[in-house]
Amino acid sequence: MVDEEARAALAAIPALAGYEGPLERLGGLTNLVFRAGDVCLRIPGKGTEEYINRANEAVAAREAAKAGVSPELLHVDGETGIMVTRFVAGAETMSPEKFKTRPGSPARAGKAFRRLHRSGAVFPFRFELFAMIDDYLKVLSTKDVALPAGYHDVVREAETVRSALAAHPLPLVACHCDPLCENFLDTGDRMWIVDWEYSGMNDPLWDLGDLSVEGQFDVAQEEEMMHAYFGGEPTPAERGRVVIYKAMCDLLWTLWGLIQLANSNPVDDFRAYADGRFARCKALMETADFSRHLTAVRAGLGARNLEP
Numbered sequence: 001m002v003d004e005e006a007r008a009a010l011a012a013i014p015a016l017a018g019y020e021g022p023l024e025r026l027g028g029l030t031n032l033v034f035r036a037g038d039v040c041l042r043i044p045g046k047g048t049e050e051y052i053n054r055a056n057e058a059v060a061a062r063e064a065a066k067a068g069v070s071p072e073l074l075h076v077d078g079e080t081g082i083m084v085t086r087f088v089a090g091a092e093t094m095s096p097e098k099f100k101t102r103p104g105s106p107a108r109a110g111k112a113f114r115r116l117h118r119s120g121a122v123f124p125f126r127f128e129l130f131a132m133i134d135d136y137l138k139v140l141s142t143k144d145v146a147l148p149a150g151y152h153d154v155v156r157e158a159e160t161v162r163s164a165l166a167a168h169p170l171p172l173v174a175c176h177c178d179p180l181c182e183n184f185l186d187t188g189d190r191m192w193i194v195d196w197e198y199s200g201m202n203d204p205l206w207d208l209g210d211l212s213v214e215g216q217f218d219v220a221q222e223e224e225m226m227h228a229y230f231g232g233e234p235t236p237a238e239r240g241r242v243v244i245y246k247a248m249c250d251l252l253w254t255l256w257g258l259i260q261l262a263n264s265n266p267v268d269d270f271r272a273y274a275d276g277r278f279a280r281c282k283a284l285m286e287t288a289d290f291s292r293h294l295t296a297v298r299a300g301l302g303a304r305n306l307e308p
Contacts, residue, residue, distance in 0.1 A: 003023055005032065005043060006023055006032065006034045006036070006041055006043065007023070009041060009043055009082050010036060010041060012082075013075050013082075013084065015074070015075065016036070016039065016041075016075075016084065019036055019037060021036065021037050022036075023035070023036055024036075026040065026093070027093060027182045028042075028045075028182075028267075029180070029182075029260075029265075029267050029268065030044075030045035030047075030048055030260065030265060030267070031043060031044050031045045031048070031195075032045065035087055037087070038086065038087050038089075039074060039084050039085065039086060039087055040071075040084065040085050040086075040087050040194075041082070041083075041084055042081075042082070042083040042084075042085075042195075043081075043082055044080070044081035044082070045265070046263075047259075047263040047265075048081070048197070049081075050139060050259070051135070051136070051139060051256075051259065052081070052197045052198075053125060054077075054078055054079060054080065054081035055078040055079070055124075056123070056124045056125040056199075056200075057078075057081065057196050057197050057199070058076040058077075058078040058083075059078075059123065059124050060123045060124070060125070060174070060196040060199040060200070061073050061076060061083065061085075061196045062076070063119075063121040063122065063123060063174065064116065064121065064174070064176075064193065064196055064199070065085075066119075066121070067115060067116055067119035067121050067174075068115065068119075069112055069115055069116045069119070069192065069193050070085070070192060070193055070194055070196070071085040071086045071087070071088050071185075071192055071194065072085060072086040073085055074086060085194065088185050088187065088192055090187050090188075091185035091186060091187045091192060092185065092186050092187075092188075093182055093184075093185060094181045094182060094183075094184040094185070094186055094215075095181050095182060096181055096214070096215050096216045098181070098186070099181060099215040099217070099221065100218075100221070102186060102188070104224075105186055105191070106215075106217065106221045106222070106224040106225040106228070107224050107225065107227070107228035108186060108189075108190065108191035108228070109179075109184060109191050109211060109225055109228075110208070110224070110225040110226065110227070110228030110229035111191070111228050111229070112184075112190075112191040112192070112193055113176075113204070113207050113208060113211075113229055114228070114229050116173075116174060116175070116176065116193070116207075117173045117174065117175065117204040117207070118173075119174060121174035122174065122201070123174045123175075123199050123200050123201055124200075125199065125200035125201070126172070126200050126201045126202075127175060127177045127198065127199070127200030127201065127202040127206070129206075129248055129252060130158075130162055132252060133155060133251065133252055133255065136252070136255035136256065136259065137255065139259055140255060140258055140259060140262065143259070143262035144262065145258050145261055145262040147258065148254065148274065148275050148278040148279075150282070151254070151278060154251065154278075154281065154282060154285070155251070157285065158248065158251060158285075160294065161244055161247075161248060161294065163298075164244070164294050164297045164298040165203070165241070165244065165297060167297070167298050167299075167300065168237065168297070168298075168300035169203070170203050170204060170205065170241075172201040172202060172203065173201065173202070173204050174199070174200075174201060175199060175200065175201070175202035175203075175204060175206060175207050176193055176196065176198075176199050176207050177198040177199050177200055177202055177206060177207065177210070178195065178197065178198035178199070178210070179193070179207055179210050179211040179214055180195075180214050181211075181214050181215050183195045203241065203245075205238065205241040205242050205245055206245045206248075206249070208225060208226065208229060208242045208245070209241070209242045209243065209244070209245025209246040209248075209249060210245060210246075210249040211225065212225065212242065212246055213246050213249055213250060213280075222242075226238075226239070226242065235301060236293075236296035236301040237296050237297050237299070237300050237301045239293065239296070240292075240293035240294065240295075240296040240297040240301075241297055243284075243289070243290065243293040244290075244293060244294065244297060246284060247281045247284045247285050247290065248281075250277040250278065250280050250281035250284075251277075251278070251281045253277055254274045254275075254277045254278040254281065255274075257270045257271075257273040257274035257277060258270065258274045260273075261274065
């Protein structure tokens with residue numbers, strides 16, 4: 001049934017209508033992704049239209065490809081979200097385990113972010129953390145699913161984070177915003193990034209903090225990524241922003257997990273996913289280190305301009 005859907009999608013794209021070769025199902029938490037010869041076909045998952053703007057994603061995917069960060073874009077439909085990109089031969093789809101076992105991969109990811117953030121690309125969406133939390137809460141208010149106990153309390157506590165980040169804001173740049181490990185393709189000498197559903201203009205250090213969380217990076221991996229990104233030692237304010245966003249991405253993606261739960265997405269145990277992310281967010285925010293990083297960010301200690 002799934003293969004039939006993929007073949008129907010290919011048949012509707014003139015350049016691929018004659019393809020009769022094998023289909024290989026690739027990863028994806030919410031979408032259907034297939035390899036068809038030397039291309040990848042992405043079919044959006046059901047229910048994603050509630051929170052994904054496909055027209056915005058199409059622009060971002062084009063811009064990311066132009067920046068040399070994402071594979072060549074061959075076809076995209078800004079209404080349906082069906083997308084075809086060039087298959088990257090010899091690349092490994094990353095995972096937390098592969099980020100640990102493939103030497104240099106955190107550095108290659110840091111360099112990919114640096115290239116994207118300094119490309120001058122402009123994405124149509126503005127990724128605003130606290131507005132997105134509000135939007136996701138509105139979506140969830142229409143569904144029969146319970147928030148983790150104390151969620152609203154932590155959102156209120158996060159107001160101190162909001163004010164610290166706003167004290168010395170970084171220029172907004174084109175960001176991926178959803179750096180799940182599986183959105184990275186590593187050839188061994190270059191890292192490619194795919195899946196631009198949540199991308200937008202954002203504080204660039206969100207991407208670094210979020211990847212550290214998604215990749216379950218240890219201290220050495222995080223340092224390797226940051227040193228490659230900054231070209232040296234990060235300042236206290238830069239390091240602090242990365243740590244702060246590690247907590248904030250968990251706060252946001254907790255709600256995303258609950259939306260998947262409400263939509264009966266069978267790919268994962270999204271109750272456990274949401275509860276686990278929220279617990280990790282709370283634990284980090286309660287550490288003395290988090291307060292120290294918050295102080296450094298608020299004071300702007302060593303902040304640099306990261307514009308192209």
